[in-house]
Amino acid sequence: MGWTREQAKQLADQILSYSRARDCDVRLDLVQRTHTRFAANEVTTSGAMVDLNISVSSRDGKRTGTLQVNETSREALKKAVARSEELMHSAAPDAEYMEDLGPQQYPEVHAFNEETASATALDRRAGIQQAMEISRARKLKCSAFVQTTSRWSAIANKRKNFGFFASTQATFTSTARTQDATGSGWAGGASPRLLDISTQSIVERAAKKAESSANPRALDPGKYTVVLEPQAVADLMPNLLFSFSRRIADQGKSFLSKPGGGNRLGEKLFPDFVTIRSDPFNAQWPARPWAGGGGAGMGGARGGFLGFGGFGGAAFEGLPVRKVTWIDRGVVNGLSVDRYWATRVKVEPLPFSGTLTMEGGSGKIEDLIAGTERGLLITHFWYIRPVNPQNVELTGLTRDGVWLIEKGKIAYPVNNFRFNQSPVNMLKNIEAMSEPVVTALKDFSSSPMVVPAIRAKDFLFSSKSDAV
Amino acid sequence: MALDRAKKAGASYADIRINRYRAQVVNLRSEPDFATGKVNHVPTASDSEIFGFGVRVIADGAWGFAASYSVTEDEIARAVKDAVEIAKANAPLRSSPLELAPVVAVHDTYRTPIAKDPFSVPITDKLALLRNVADDAMKVSGVFSVTGFIAQRVEHRFFASSDGSQIEQHVYQISPEFTATAVEKGKKQKSRTYRPHAVTAGYEAVERAKMPSHARRVGEEVVNHLKAPPVTPGKKDLVLLPTHLGLTIHESIGHSTELDRALGYEANVAGTSFLTPDKLGKFQVGSEIVNFKGDRIRKESLSTCGYDDDGVKTRQFPIIQKGIFVGYQTIRDQAHLIGQKESMGCCYADSYDSVPFQRMPNVWLEPSSKPTTLADLISGVDDGVLIDGRGSYSIDHQRYNFQFGGDAFWEIKGGKVGPMIADVAYQSRTPDFWSACDAIGGEALWENIGLNADGKGEPGQINAMSHGCAPSRFRQITVLRTA
Numbered sequence: 001m002g003w004t005r006e007q008a009k010q011l012a013d014q015i016l017s018y019s020r021a022r023d024c025d026v027r028l029d030l031v032q033r034t035h036t037r038f039a040a041n042e043v044t045t046s047g048a049m050v051d052l053n054i055s056v057s058s059r060d061g062k063r064t065g066t067l068q069v070n071e072t073s074r075e076a077l078k079k080a081v082a083r084s085e086e087l088m089h090s091a092a093p094d095a096e097y098m099e100d101l102g103p104q105q106y107p108e109v110h111a112f113n114e115e116t117a118s119a120t121a122l123d124r125r126a127g128i129q130q131a132m133e134i135s136r137a138r139k140l141k142c143s144a145f146v147q148t149t150s151r152w153s154a155i156a157n158k159r160k161n162f163g164f165f166a167s168t169q170a171t172f173t174s175t176a177r178t179q180d181a182t183g184s185g186w187a188g189g190a191s192p193r194l195l196d197i198s199t200q201s202i203v204e205r206a207a208k209k210a211e212s213s214a215n216p217r218a219l220d221p222g223k224y225t226v227v228l229e230p231q232a233v234a235d236l237m238p239n240l241l242f243s244f245s246r247r248i249a250d251q252g253k254s255f256l257s258k259p260g261g262g263n264r265l266g267e268k269l270f271p272d273f274v275t276i277r278s279d280p281f282n283a284q285w286p287a288r289p290w291a292g293g294g295g296a297g298m299g300g301a302r303g304g305f306l307g308f309g310g311f312g313g314a315a316f317e318g319l320p321v322r323k324v325t326w327i328d329r330g331v332v333n334g335l336s337v338d339r340y341w342a343t344r345v346k347v348e349p350l351p352f353s354g355t356l357t358m359e360g361g362s363g364k365i366e367d368l369i370a371g372t373e374r375g376l377l378i379t380h381f382w383y384i385r386p387v388n389p390q391n392v393e394l395t396g397l398t399r400d401g402v403w404l405i406e407k408g409k410i411a412y413p414v415n416n417f418r419f420n421q422s423p424v425n426m427l428k429n430i431e432a433m434s435e436p437v438v439t440a441l442k443d444f445s446s447s448p449m450v451v452p453a454i455r456a457k458d459f460l461f462s463s464k465s466d467a468v
Numbered sequence: 469m470a471l472d473r474a475k476k477a478g479a480s481y482a483d484i485r486i487n488r489y490r491a492q493v494v495n496l497r498s499e500p501d502f503a504t505g506k507v508n509h510v511p512t513a514s515d516s517e518i519f520g521f522g523v524r525v526i527a528d529g530a531w532g533f534a535a536s537y538s539v540t541e542d543e544i545a546r547a548v549k550d551a552v553e554i555a556k557a558n559a560p561l562r563s564s565p566l567e568l569a570p571v572v573a574v575h576d577t578y579r580t581p582i583a584k585d586p587f588s589v590p591i592t593d594k595l596a597l598l599r600n601v602a603d604d605a606m607k608v609s610g611v612f613s614v615t616g617f618i619a620q621r622v623e624h625r626f627f628a629s630s631d632g633s634q635i636e637q638h639v640y641q642i643s644p645e646f647t648a649t650a651v652e653k654g655k656k657q658k659s660r661t662y663r664p665h666a667v668t669a670g671y672e673a674v675e676r677a678k679m680p681s682h683a684r685r686v687g688e689e690v691v692n693h694l695k696a697p698p699v700t701p702g703k704k705d706l707v708l709l710p711t712h713l714g715l716t717i718h719e720s721i722g723h724s725t726e727l728d729r730a731l732g733y734e735a736n737v738a739g740t741s742f743l744t745p746d747k748l749g750k751f752q753v754g755s756e757i758v759n760f761k762g763d764r765i766r767k768e769s770l771s772t773c774g775y776d777d778d779g780v781k782t783r784q785f786p787i788i789q790k791g792i793f794v795g796y797q798t799i800r801d802q803a804h805l806i807g808q809k810e811s812m813g814c815c816y817a818d819s820y821d822s823v824p825f826q827r828m829p830n831v832w833l834e835p836s837s838k839p840t841t842l843a844d845l846i847s848g849v850d851d852g853v854l855i856d857g858r859g860s861y862s863i864d865h866q867r868y869n870f871q872f873g874g875d876a877f878w879e880i881k882g883g884k885v886g887p888m889i890a891d892v893a894y895q896s897r898t899p900d901f902w903s904a905c906d907a908i909g910g911e912a913l914w915e916n917i918g919l920n921a922d923g924k925g926e927p928g929q930i931n932a933m934s935h936g937c938a939p940s941r942f943r944q945i946t947v948l949r950t951a
Binding site: 038050052065067071092093143173261341344345386395420443468 | 612657860871
């Protein structure tokens with residue numbers, strides 16, 4: 001199972017050899033996933049899947065046609081290339097067409113763990129069994145999910161560019177609920193190495209949160225000082241980072257736009273202690289060494305179907321990634337720039353890629369709680385959606401544990417809330433931060449990040465939620 | 469072969485799905501060049517064809533699943549072995565063996581009725597249509613950009629089970645739409661979308677949508693929206709058009725009546741439900757005029773097909789009757805857990821390599837039996853808002869507290885529709901909201917609203933379904949100002 005660099009290159013070269021177009025881009029992804037799901041104190045679904053995505057884009061200097069397939073016979077590959085060329089001929093000229101890149105130097109990123117790639121159902125069962133035993137012993141109703149993903153990716157084109165990247169990812173999350181359904185707790189972890197995830201600790205954290213959040217007292221909505229656990233911070237970040245686009249800022253559609261035109265690059269908008277980077281080399285969650293594309297995607301193959309509203313397939317395609325500081329000690333230090341926009345504003349393209357990291361303080365979350373006169377401790381957020389893209393106002397809800405803090409101590413659990421809050425203002429309102437830690441991989445929201453817990457004032461909760 | 473091997477390896481039940489998915493997305497983005505202001509048109513034409521199989525077994529009372537893109541005899545044999553081993557490895561963790569509701573074994577085929585195969589329509593024609601729309605919308609002064617797409621897919625599914633069924637289905641789905649955006653640089657932005665109903669049908673759905681004839685209206689409305697004054701927040705009556713109400717139905721009624729959520733199977737990700745099994749047949753979710761059906765047979769609805777991924781024949785069933793919660797969406801391995809003897813046919817996997825599980829069918833609101841018009845709904849409102857289209861949406865993990873925005877808003881004063889207003893969202897609690905529903909439009913106003921992409925499960929899967937409804941009125945709902 002899996003590819004070596006040479007095997008991936010051989011397949012890419014075979015596909016490119018069938019091309020008659022001026023340019024041809026190939027993206028390959030061989031993906032092996034395994035999972036076990038446990039819910040309501042029962043193992044539910046479990047599986048092992050192997051999937052292949054071959055994406056072929058034919059290009060003629062004005063037009064691009066892209067085809068995604070997964071059959072590998074010689075005939076199927078030849079047909080795929082021919083069909084991508086037909087698509088190219090049918091497509092209209094692209095006013096933002098960018099020529100293919102020549103050979104690139106991709107940095108070495110070590111992200112593959114053999115033990116994770118070869119984990120069996122019995123290996124995955126260990127964490128699930130811990131969840132089951134703890135939940136039964138403590139009379140809780142428990143759910144857990146463990147997944148491993150092994151991925152072998154390659155990028156290649158007719159201009160002799162080639163990149164190869166092998167990675168593994170493991171994730172474990174658990175939710176415990178009290179039998180009377182008045183308390184709920186969640187915890188999770190992620191790593192390139194399955195064995196580095198402490199499933200016992202995650203299950204116990206979820207169980208403790210469920211027990212200590214039971215029978216919450218009613219508390220009115222309003223503005224509160226909040227202590228956000230690292231996962232809650234991570235949940236709010238993707239929408240914030242979407243605004244860090246030079247194109248969107250220049251078009252006047254971001255909080256980083258100036259009224260009437262221009263952007264706020266170089267302006268100090270946040271406190272001195274706010275520094276946010278993306279780092280593809282972060283050892284806790286390393287990332288692919290090139291930007292854009294990736295084989296999977298373009299919409300449509302799976303159950304739902306969406307239009308593709310991005311900047312076009314070649315926006316960042318194949319650019320080597322690097323560590324970038326987006327906010328440097330409160331100053332807006334970088335905006336991502338796609339290849340076309342870079343030509344128009346005469347700067348180098350700058351992809352956003354890699355794991356988001358945020359500098360923190362030196363203490364623990366307990367220190368943040370101890371320094372809070374009155375506030376709310378939040379586990380994580382759910383169903384976050386943009387309300388106003390201009391100021392990044394978001395709405396969403398707290399989930400799986402909210403507690404009132406009084407005079408530096410957790411007083412009692414309270415109900416969940418809906419929030420209406422911009423993470424821009426949240427960053428401006430930070431009072432203190434803990435040491436950063438790696439967060440979990442949540443299926444519908446954030447990727448793992450390395451962020452601190454934070455204490456921020458004036459976080460707006462607009463209504464109460466009865467959900468537990 | 470797969471089913472025989474599974475049985476020999478110790479499976480008490482097995483099924484195999486061998487599926488081919490073809491999809492195409494044609495997209496056009498039109499926006500001004502940064503330096504010259506000239507409109508740049510950026511097309512994307514992409515096609516995909518994915519093939520593979522998934523084997524599902526029950527061995528020692530537990531599920532096991534394995535799937536591969538390589539559809540060969542050897543790979544199927546390997547996958548069967550893996551699936552049985554996975555099931556046996558997990559079996560000791562089960563407190564009781566799985567039970568499947570009975571199913572009638574069939575040999576059958578199903579095909580979405582289509583008049584015009586969308587894959588036979590040249591991409592040049594689709595791009596030309598989107599270009600016409602963009603050109604017309606951008607003639608309206610103040611329109612900054614336009615994006616549009618035509619997305620289409622066909623699932624060719626083959627299902628065989630150890631119960632003796634062999635089912636072949638061809639399901640076509642298609643979804644066109646376009647969005648115009650207006651910007652006051654660095655201050656605010658608004659968008660307006662024309663979203664003809666996403667349906668199971670052929671290219672005829674795109675042709676009858678007459679997108680170009682809506683381009684100028686959409687352009688004018690987005691410019692008016694940008695200039696519109698903000699709403700005055702407070703308790704107001706809402707008249708919600710089907711293009712808006714479909715999503716509210718989806719989040720508040722569609723998800724809360726999924727049995728797997730109610731049982732806690734989604735507790736770790738998508739959440740549970742306030743509609744727990746003890747409320748079945750008793751709980752008043754809405755007013756007496758509120759009636760919902762679950763459905764996978766209604767013509768053109770996105771979840772409509774012949775059989776579900778358990779091999780159960782699809783059907784229609786009541787969910788809410790006279791405001792009372794009466795039915796869950798179910799699949800074969802869950803029906804017995806609430807004392808039911810048959811599945812409602814709601815099993816679906818979004819790919820050959822995804823595990824089939826309970827997914828939302830079409831969930832639709834019955835129209836009034838009276839010929840109630842939109843004017844009737846509006847004339848009864850003294851201070852309210854008329855809302856069209858989808859905006860921001862969010863609901864809690866037990867489906868109580870929600871907040872919805874919209875795509876366009878008009879003030880209602882003294883029983884008449886006034887000018888556009890902006891920055892509107894409303895918050896409510898599912899039973900309070902549906903109890904506040906005091907009027908629903910008649911059958912002539914009923915529209916079939918398709919939702920393209922609903923996420924659920926671990927690993928996450930995507931599903932599409934429809935939520936038909938007529939315009940409806942809700943009294944004294946909390947309205948927020950969002951800017």
